[in-house]
Amino acid sequence: MDKEQFLDWDSDIIKVKTELLFYGSVLELEEYLNTAENCLAAVRNSTNIRLIVLETWLFLDYSIRLLLMGAFSLGKYNHEEYDLRYNLLPRSFEACLTLLLKLKKTNKELLPNPENNRILFPMRFLLFLKKEHKDFLEKLIEKEKEYYQKNFPLLSKENNKITVSSVPNIKIVSNNYRRISDTWLEAVAGIDEEWSNKATKLNGARNLAAHSYDVQKIAARLGYTGKRASELVTTHCMELLEQMIGIVSKPKDKSKS
Numbered sequence: 001m002d003k004e005q006f007l008d009w010d011s012d013i014i015k016v017k018t019e020l021l022f023y024g025s026v027l028e029l030e031e032y033l034n035t036a037e038n039c040l041a042a043v044r045n046s047t048n049i050r051l052i053v054l055e056t057w058l059f060l061d062y063s064i065r066l067l068l069m070g071a072f073s074l075g076k077y078n079h080e081e082y083d084l085r086y087n088l089l090p091r092s093f094e095a096c097l098t099l100l101l102k103l104k105k106t107n108k109e110l111l112p113n114p115e116n117n118r119i120l121f122p123m124r125f126l127l128f129l130k131k132e133h134k135d136f137l138e139k140l141i142e143k144e145k146e147y148y149q150k151n152f153p154l155l156s157k158e159n160n161k162i163t164v165s166s167v168p169n170i171k172i173v174s175n176n177y178r179r180i181s182d183t184w185l186e187a188v189a190g191i192d193e194e195w196s197n198k199a200t201k202l203n204g205a206r207n208l209a210a211h212s213y214d215v216q217k218i219a220a221r222l223g224y225t226g227k228r229a230s231e232l233v234t235t236h237c238m239e240l241l242e243q244m245i246g247i248v249s250k251p252k253d254k255s256k257s
Contacts (some may be wrong), residue, residue: 006248013037017246021063023070023187035062036247043237044249047230049215053222056237057093057206060199063245064096065089071103071184093203101196103180104188113177114154119144195244202240 007016014037039059043052065085069075078084090096129137148156205221219229241247
């Protein structure tokens with residue numbers, strides 16, 4: 001088995017696997033990992049089964065909603081005053097999970113959209129070339145055609161001209177092409193039936209914990225009973241975060257306690 005690879009993230013609480021379940025910008029990643037630290041700290045430092053389950057579920061729900069935001073490129077439109085993660089996406093955890101699974105399955109079966117490889121230029125730049133460097137523009141158009149013919153034949157079959165980024169082509173997109181980026185599909189590659197079953201089981205325990213303080217029943221929803229239930233639930237939830245998200249708890253530094 002290959003040695004596990006981790007991202008370089010300065011933290012006393014977590015290690016981050018390279019196959020982290022995340023899709024977004026660098027700033028979003030920083031916020032995500034800071035949230036992960038708070039979640040792991042709460043889970044491993046608590047003996048309250050109800051709190052452990054709720055904290056783990058909240059982070060998983062947060063992770064799924066971020067993936068859906070990324071799939072639809074909604075992050076650039078989001079604002080704390082109308083957080084689209086909760087005001088636009090489905091309210092329930094199960095509905096979000098179902099949507100994510102359908103997005104992955106449907107788009108994985110479709111062909112990559114060749115339009116994603118089309119070269120785009122700002123209109124002002126093209127007008128500048130046409131006015132100041134017309135010969136260069138004509139050569140650029142020829143090279144663009146050669147590039148398509150060599151690398152993306154589907155684009156070269158059309159009457160290609162330099163495309164202006166601010167005036168997109170209006171056309172009917174074939175139903176055979178993906179609506180979601182290939183990078184997003186790579187990010188969610190680890191979400192399979194087993195992943196979904198674990199998420200659903202945790203959601204069942206969370207639903208009970210949302211309105212019950214009977215920690216024995218909550219632990220039993222995850223399959224644990226007896227005196228060690230709290231310890232076993234903690235281990236279970238930390239393993240879920242590692243297996244499902246890619247967040248690993250670092251051993252506690254006893255010298256700092």
